[in-house]
Amino acid sequence: MIGKSLSHYRIIEKLGQGGMGEVFLAEDSHLNRRVAIKVLPDAFARDPERLARFDREAKLLATLSHPNIAAIHGLEKTEGSPFLVMELVEGETLAQRIARGPLAADEALEVCRQIAEGLECAHEKGIIHRDLKPANIKITPEGKVKILDFGLAKAFQEESASGDLSHSPTITEAMTRVGVILGTAAYMSPEQARGRPVDKRTDIWAFGCILFECLAGRQPFEGETITETLASILKGEPDWQAIPATTPRHIRELLHRCLQKDPRERIHDIADVRIEVTRVVSPAGISEGVPSRAFRRGRLVAALVITSVLAATAASIVTWSLKPEPEQPGARSIIDLPAGTQLTRETDVDSMGPAHTELALSPDGKHLVFSASPDGSPGKARLYLRPLDSFETTAIPGTEGARTPFFSPDGQ
Helix, strand or coil, rough: CCCCCCCCCEEEEEEEECCEEEEEEEEEECEEEEEEECCCCCHHHHHHHHHHHHHHHHHCCCCCCCCCCCCCCEEEEECCEEEEEEEEECCCEHHHHHHHHCCCHHHHHHHHHHHHHHHHCCCCCCCEEEEEEHHHHEEECCCEEEEECCHHHHHHHCCCCCCCCHHHHCCCCCCCCCCCCHHCCCCCCHHHCCCCCCCCHHHHHHHHHHHEEEEECCCCCCCCHHHHHHHHHHHHHHHHHHCCCCHHHHHHHHHHHHCCCCCCCCCCHHHHHHHHHHHHHCCCCCCCCCCCCHHHHHHHHHHHHHHHHHHHHHHHHHHHHHCCCCCCCCCCCCCCCCCEEECHHHHHHHHCCCCCCCEEEECCCCCCCCCCCCCCCCHHEEEEEEECCCCCCEEECCCCCCCCCCCCCCCC
């Protein structure tokens, strides 16, 4: 094929091969631009009805116009060989990027935000991908994400498709005689693996698999054979511990909602996914969520108590100082409690001493530790750390049920 011409497209080099045909780099002599040519399997040339159906699907896919979707320029045929003319996307696939190791959280979320943007556009037009996976996603040198082969899985499917797994994505008529591709199985939704009808929620499942793999560097559902992989999808659970501990809570919850085996319990619309990811990616976003009105009073109480502690500490420092210190201006700090928590109430009183203290300020006055729980009860409390020169409050690992925080003299 190299050096030959298909119509007015001169083949320059082979770019790859997959279940839907061979892909070549070509030069469009009419428009003086480089394009990607996908030469379709021989089965299409021998089946006029199937080729006509594919032509209808290709025209629908050509209506997709979005920065995060690789465009289809046309479907042509020369010397009995049908081929697709597609936008040439430079760069590496997401699969190649993940092969070098997990993506940093900010990089993974930005990539997946753009994937969600493209999916949202397609879903609004009633088009689902059906074969979303890292190998079908390219990242340009400028960081732009492009989804490839959008909707082609349906276009390749035969009109007589049933519940047979031979009609799963990227599996063509010729391939069913010699085997199946194992890579795609890892991203099938449970309903897809069972051969049931699919809708846009199957793309949301695949999106969850991709986001998991970006963060963990491994697929959520794995197996040495396609049977083991499908069994893992239908019955197993991802290794949630593989997700980095620094991953924002909203993103962890989002992954759980995308990977619900029952599609009725799964997120129904990719727009909701895009909104959640954008909240974290955006500079104005808040990774741990925005407290609701129900917790405003708790925040005000916490602010008053914290202000009192700061004032008392400042007074103590002045009293204990051996040298006179110049008068310092007062300081106020308003601390937002983590979403869904309240300051732990002081309910236990030691008969030999005062009530437990639920706040502690470091000796240098730079850090505050406090105890909080969903309902303010001590039994569900954990400790949180807040640097007073930052807006970030973080939970201290391993402090579930802990109360009465304090700092040692060296500030630890």
